[in-house]
Amino acid sequence: MNVIPKVLVTKIGLDGHDRGSRVVAAHLRDAGMEVIYTPPWQDIGAVVKLAAEEDVDVIGISSLATDHLIVPKLMAALRAAGLDDVAVIVGGIVPDEDEATLLAAGVARVFHPGAGLDDISSYIREMVPKLRAQRFAA
């Protein structure tokens, strides 16, 4: 079966700098993935609902100001809704000390500025079949 990864690219919190999320969304599309793209400022609840309805494999959060600080809240909300098998990756400006906090909260990976687009797409492409296999094994 040909696996087409389905990825939500979004921004939570207050910041509106969306160049990064748009470039990443377009790249993932060109890499053959199905991308749900949202504008910035999504509520955590809206992201959880969207992820469930669209049954995405991965949620990519772009954070260029300080919105990564509420990612732990998103992780808790996903767990509460039974979406713990959705991988969350964060891209953008995340100081080192905060990265540790995010990983501890269950974030799969943090991509920093300068990460290649191909790094992001190959990471997702490798991860998704494993995620799906786990889901079916459950």
Add this chain to the structure above:
Amino acid sequence: MNSGDGNARRASALARILDRDRRAIGHAISAVENDGPGAAGLSAAVTPHAGAAHVLGITGPPGAGKSTLINALLGELIRRGKSIAVVAVDPSSPLTGGAVLGDRVRMGEHGTHPDVFIRSVSSRGHLGGLSRTTSRIVDILDAAGFDVVIVETVGAGQSEVEITAIADTRVVVCPPGLGDDVQAIKAGIFEIADVFVVNKGDLPAAEATVRDLKDMLRLRRRGAQEVPVIKTTATLADGVAAVVDAVSAHGASAGYGRRLRAPRPSINGGADGTEAAKRVLRLGAREPFGLAMGLACVEGGPGRAVVMATVGPQHLNFNGTCHGGMLFTLADTAFGLASNSHGMIAAGIGAHIAYHVAARAGDVLTATAVEVSRSRKLAVYRVEVHRADATLIASFTGTVYVTTVANEPQDVKEH
């Protein structure tokens, strides 16, 4: 779920779907979409529970404001206490299979309402417009107990035919000042509309468009059931209540569950369709000119052909955009293949093209030719050239003279 038993798991999944569990519905749609393990069994299990939802098909040319209208409809239906599911079909790139499913976002703020469920579906290269599996996705949402299921389709190609099979009530959205879009509407969508909506009614051309549509309806559908034409400004929700009223009235008289009664649409139109599809691909593969220009025929059917090309530096004009001759070649090739799909030599006798948007180097273009009319001697084809993001680049109309001479030697077909 630790049970390895497929039946038990299915029963549990079904129970959760009937309970309108978002996560379970989301998983079930993916299973159907990916034709994954258990998809067929799941489909069979939900069908007996389907039939109570009113299925609305919403279609129309790109840019008509379908998503904005759906947002306004969601607001109005929520106000009336309805629960609504939306299936939004977005085009995918035929080359990479990738897609940005953006319609959900254009549908605006109601996506977060607890009584609304939105699912984006990629057309996955199925250029007819509707995802092959949409009908089965609708079954799941119907079984989950949504009062209304809205199916939004890419407004191009053959979607009009497919939506007929799925939707109980078909709404066609027109932008004001139709212009070339009149052609699009005349050519197919026009016949299937149960309700017309002229969107962006605040623009001056809207009134004229309403008048044109009513005139055309009088001419074409003399004696048939009255088809309402409603003007809306979907951003301000004006006229939207009237649309909901008209749609509900139609649904009440026509009944729900049309798709469950009709035979499921076949993908390629049966044995004849398969033969025509193969013929188009064979003809496309042996045309020196098209091949030299870098064209590829990717799909065919009776009276239908899809040809693709990527705009390269050799296709550019002195202004750095795609040469008109290239666009014509692309459209003309699709036209030639579609008109020859029936097995007889069809000779072009005239064609006209309109260029709408400049194409640039790197753009992936798709020309889709469909048969508009066919008589003993003459046949007319409409070709639309789209960019991968569904922007209409050019539209083309061509006429052929149909001969009785086979266009392939007998032995070719045997292979």
Add this chain to the structure above:
Amino acid sequence: MNKPLDSTLLQPATGLTQWEKDYAAQIGVDRSSENRSGLTIKPLYTAADWSGERAGEDLGYPGQPPYTRGIYPTMHRGRTWTQRQLVGLGTPPDYNARLLDIIGQGATAVSLIPCNSVFRGYDMDEVHAELLGTCGVVANTVEHMDACLAGVDLAQTSCAMNDPSPFTLLAFLLATAKRRGVKWDHISGTSNQSDYISHYVANHMFFRIALPGARRILGDHIEFCNRHLPRWNPMSVVGQHMQQSGATPAAAMAFALCTALQTADDCVARGMAPDQFLPRFTFFFDISVSFFEEIAKFRAGRRVWARLIRERYDAKDPRSWRLKFHAQTSGVDLTRQQPLNNISRVTVQAMAGILGGLQSLHTDAYDEALSCPTEFGARIAVATQNILREEAHLTDVIDPLGGSYYVETLTNQMEEEILRVMGMVDLAGGMYRAVEAGVVQRILGESAQRFQNKIETGEQTVVGVNAFQVDEDKSARPALAKPDPEKMRAHLAAFAQFKAERSQAAVGQGLDALARAANNPHDNIFAQVVAAAEAGCTHGEICGTLRRELGFGQPLAMV
């Protein structure tokens, strides 16, 4: 008899041919060179490219149209640029301390960046507390503004408010001035974020009111300022957002000019005279590290603006013809890798802006790619400006690159490219319609991806990212400055107390009047925003009321 001189030395044409031959022989494979705006750059420019024949009409002299060489006769030799550093962090007292510090170091004007919650139209009690004050100051009331500007003489200090529609921060500033007995006609500064179009397109900071409502509020704001605030610039056209979100330098200039024309058209439609509002239009641009291209962008932009304004509006006042602008060094060019390298980048960017003839400059802190700037980083940014102004002799000569074959040719080419993009916007029915139709967003998205692809493929080198990488000691990176949670809790508590204690009747009346104004096209919405602020209404209440009455701003930018 002496040997005759080599004739190639005497005949320039032959000299050029000879050079071409020598160049071709020695260069081997010539790398193709294209600037960010997509223009091909040749290895050498000569009199064959720019002869100076049209110098009179194309360049003129500083302070003379078409202002290619600068909008004032004295330029930086007379008065150097305004050093305007954006500041904003934490609570109003935090902000005030930082502000006084920066003024003490030489900054000559005040700039205020509010917290993202303010940009989004919310009060501090409406958002996740973790995010408060991390990127700007949390100012929601007149009291907060008063505290932010404690010790600042409002009659003497130019204040730039990073304050999008509906301009509540300006309203708080005006109320503060009134309390301190400072007359409004002494208040000077700029509404830095008044360009709602750039917010829609580049989706940068804020999103509050749907496009038609945002358009009306801007008109009301300009009208109000014309009447009551003679020293305030109500319209700042933000080309910076466009370029930061991926427009090429030429396209960003084109979009900014189109936005200005759209706003001017809107003002004329309201019956305002062009010479009444145009002198108070200011521009805000990005400066990338593409040095000559940026200089040419500014020179070409001034020329296009001067010509268009005279042609289209028959403006008589020379102040209307002058494109005066603030510029900020580009944050997108900064890298997380080897962050100290960013100091060099900012220096080159700032030099391009200065040589391009800017009026006001913000230099980014080197650590912006890591976090919101630290105090340490902000100090180096100020010092960079001081060094360029005081040590580098950059300000001795006006438009020092004028007459350079390359810079003049590039200026002409950038002008052509700017006009080409402007033509596309015109075809779409002007900036407002083009944005509604998504035309601008598409152009911008495509160039953003094109540039990213160049980095990915290595065609564009970024030091430390795709070339010259080194192993870094991460401990050398500065720690993120986070606001003191204790102070923020106290700020929240004081806010709750303020809301409980103010006159609820006055607040109710203020918001009712605002709602009525929103539905009455003959009323001035901004006048009611000012009245509401004076009545004790908060930022979130004012924005919420307008959001309800005029519709929520739906994001338009797509992939």
